[in-house]
Amino acid sequence: MRTPRPAPNVVLLILALVGLTAWLGLESVSVAANRIVPGTGYRVVEVIGGGALLVTTLPWLALxxxxxxxSRTRFIVALVIVVLMLSALPAWLALSAAMLVEGxxxxxxxxxxxxxxxFLLLLAMIELRTRLALSRLVGWALLLPPVAIVxxxxxxxxxxLALWQEYRSRSDQFLGALGEHLLLVGAAVGASLVLGVGLALAMRRWPGLQRVGFGVLNFLQTIPSIALFGLLLAPLAWLSAQVGWLAALGVSGIGWAPALLALVGYSLLPMVRNTFVALEAVDPGVIDAARGMGMSRSQVFRQVRLPLALPVILEGIRITTVQAIGLTxxxxxxxxxxxxxxxxxGLGQAAMDLVLLGALPILVLALLVDALLGALTDILRPGVAE
Amino acid sequence: MIDLIHVTKRFGAATAVDDISLSVAQGELCVLVGTSGCGKSTTLRMINRLIEHSEGEIHIDGQQIRRFREQTLRRRMGYAIQSTGLFPHWTVARNIGLVPRLLKWPAARVQARVEELMALLGLSMEAFAGKYPHQLSGGQAQRVGVARALAADPDILLMDEPFGALDPITRESLQDELRTLQARLHKTIVFVTHDMDEALRLADRLVVMHQGRIVQQGRPLELLREPADGFVESLLGGEDRGLKEAALLPVSQRMLPLGPRLLARERIGQQASLREALSLMLWRHAERLTVVDDDDLPVGELSLRRLVGARSDG
Known part of the structure; x- marks a missing residue:
């Protein structure tokens, strides 16, 4: 043997073994008679019996x-298995429903x-994507088969499926809520982007502002979100009572106005900090050369400083947006x-599936924004665009 | 032509440059040399107004630099610095074409100029035009930096330790290239360095600065032979001065015509420096060398006595 045996991939090995244990040992699905009563849990063996259970262990053992x-080939095979397993999960739910749900x-x-x-399968997919050095795009394409099957x-x-039933009884509300959510996040990120960039530029222009500015923003960040919403209630209600056109706009102590204000407040710190640091961190040698070559102040800013800072500024937008999606x-x-x-x-009605109907889309939204803006940052990184 | 007349620069209470006067003639390569903080970089940066002088006058071709717009002034001068200052988000070709584009040259002319400069600095168009700075070696990046400084064909070139960050071998080859370029282009160059060997190799005029003042200026050999004070002497290498001087003198200056004796076995080119000749003698334990021309034909001989002696008859 000239080449030594490759060491085991510990990450994938552990994921497979833990996954198998969870598959065999933990309750896989639950059935409830209606939306309020707690469900009864079923393990896999209780759904399909011992013989079929053995068959389902095979892909885990293969992994x-x-x-x-x-080896590279084996990683590709493993990746195919993982994608197939993810795609099989909806089928498993459909099978369980057919076996267990009556009435x-x-x-x-x-x-x-x-x-x-x-989640273990998703982690395995990420590990394999990294080992195979697949691009971000391919990584996302791999999620298509499971999503399509769902x-x-x-x-x-x-x-x-309880989640589906909750959605079906509220499909109009759901789309409305999703729209409101996106609108609030968009408005908050948009406003904080404009304000944040303006503030960062002002801090660079007048360095004396830095301590005060960051102090205030840091302080804002430490107020718990619910408290901030509460604190805004009184002043906004007063303002809306005093100023007629504000009331006509729909500004009041509750509703979108305090929410937007608070969201912008929370969004400013990451936005300003990233923009400021990004603009400051540009190599002084590059700026010196740009000026020494005879570029005007605005040329230096537009052609050199801003493009070089852009990836870090985008990083700030990404963090801000993900944070705002959660806070909303x-x-x-x-x-x-x-x-x-x-x-x-859902919390009020103790209906966990309704909670999930709100929480899952928020999670997916956050991941989606994270991935999209992350990809954009990669593209804009200097000197890599071909 | 650059004239500094009683120029002073103060930063608050500190005086960085203290009443210096300096004149750099057309086509001259003037090297400012000194320890860190001696004011040499400040002096250079006052010439293109990256730093404004506090007192005195600076003239370019007889006109005060304050009469130009800063940007107009800077576009007339090439500028190359130690960290290269290449824009990392621009390709090599785009970096080189910067000043011509600022001067609003038509695109075709910019393109032609970029190609011309890349050829001049030995950077092949196919291999490098589309590369980004982080894909270049230190020496290549600095070549691009020099090409960029030369792009709009300025009469004046300001170079702030341009080779300071390179390894010794790359540095020497770039110094040689700069000398070759200068022999063709005859730019007026102000070059800042703290490396005395580099200064001696390149300078037509050597200006030694210390604590914001010019301590001595003149041709390298003049300074080597008659340093103004102990500081200049120690900066020039103290006991190594003999070797540094020998490095500046060609063999042809000390050789004798071929005599009636047998040719010595060891040979040396007539353009080689006396320092190289001495090193060869030491290495080969030879007291005589045969001097040859470019075609390897004997043209004279050099003895150890002639090499070390005769400043009087040299």
């Missing part, structure tokens, strides 16, 4: 085996075991609408 003596009110819930399996199958075979959920408490509405309704 572990491939991880034990890895119109009864519904199928996703239990701990299946969530664990789902999309195709959800109405027909997954109608017993809390804004539902003061009547600003958005997906948070479902979360708080």
């Amino acid at each position: 572990a085996g491939l991880a034990w003596r890895p 119109g009110q009864a519904r199928l819930g996703i239990a701990a075991g299946l969530w664990v399996v789902f 999309g195709l199958g959800v109405a027909r075979w997954l109608s017993a 959920a809390v804004a539902a408490l003061i009547g600003a609408g958005g997906l948070g509405t479902f979360i708080f309704q």
Whole structure:
């Protein structure tokens, strides 16, 4: 043997073994008679019996085996297996529904075991994508088969799924809430971008502003979000009572106005900090050369400083947006609408699936924005665009 | 032509440059040399107004620099610095074409000029035009930096330790290239360095600065032979001065015509420096060398006595 045996890929090995354990040991799905009562959990063996259970262990063992003596080919095979397993999860839910759910009110819930399996498979996919050095785009394309299967199958075979039932009874509300959520996030990020860049430029122009500016923004950041919404209630209500056209606009102590104000307040710190640091961190030698070559102040800024700072500024927009998507959920408490509405309704009614109906889209939105802006940052990194 | 007349620069209470006067003639390569903080970079940066002088006058071709717009002034001068200052988000070709584009040359002329400069600095168009600065070696990046400084064909070139960050071998080859370029282009160059060997190799005029003042200026050999004070002497290498001087003198200056004796076995080119000749003698334990021309034909001989002696008859 000239080449030594490759060391096992510990990450994939552990993911496969833990995944198998969760698959076998934890409750995979639950069935409830209606939306309020707690469901009964079922392990895989209780759904399909011992013989079929053995068959379902095979892909896990295959993954572990491939991880034990890895090579590029084996990683590709493992990746195919992982994608197939992810695609099979909706089918597993449909099968469980067919086996377990009886009666119109009864519904199928996703239990701990299946969530664990789902996340472990996603982690395995990320690990394999990294090992194979696949591009971000390919990484996202790999998610298409499972998503497509959910999309195709959800109405027909997954109608017993509790999450789907919650959605179906609120599909109009859902789209409205999603719209409100996106609007609030968009407005907050847009406003804080304009304000934040302006503030960062002012701080560069007048360095004396830096301490005061960052002090105030840091302080804002430390106020708990619910408290800030509460604090804005009184002054905004007063303002709206005093100024007629503000009231006509819909500004009041509750609703979108305090939510937007608070969101902008929270968004300013990451926005200003990243913009400021990005502009300051440009190599002074480059700026010196630009000036020495005879570029005017505005040419230096537009052609050199800004383009070089842009990736870090975009990073700030990414952080801000992801943070705002999460914070907007809390804004539902003061009547600003958005997906948070479902979360708080669900909490109030002890209907966990309704909570999920609000929480899952927020999670997906955040991941999506993170990925999109991350890709944009990569493209704009200096000297890599071909 | 650059004239500094009683120029002073103060930063608050500190005086960085203290009443210096300096005149750099057309086509002259003037090297400012000194320890860090001696004011040499400040002096250079006052010439293109990256730093404004506090007192005195600076003239370019007889006109005060304050009569130009800053940008107009700077576009007339090439500027090359130690960190190269290449724009990392621009390709090599775009970097080189910067000043011509600022001067609003038509695109075709910019393109032609970029090609011309890349050829001049030995950067092949296919291999480098589309590269980004981070894909270049230190020496290549500095070549691009020099090409960029030369782009609009300025009469004046300001160079602030341009080779300071390079390894010794690359540095020497770029110094040679600069000398070759200068022999063709005859720019008026102000070159800042703290490396005395570099200064001696390049300078037509050597200006030694210390604590914001000019301590001595003149041709390199003049300074070597008659340093004004102990500081200049130590900066010039103290006990190594003999070797540094020898490095500046060609063999042809000390050789004798071929005599009636047998030719010595060891040979040296007539353009080689006396320092190289001495090193060869030491290495080969030879007291005589045969001097040859470019075609390797003997043209004279050099003895150890002639080499070390005869400043009087040299």
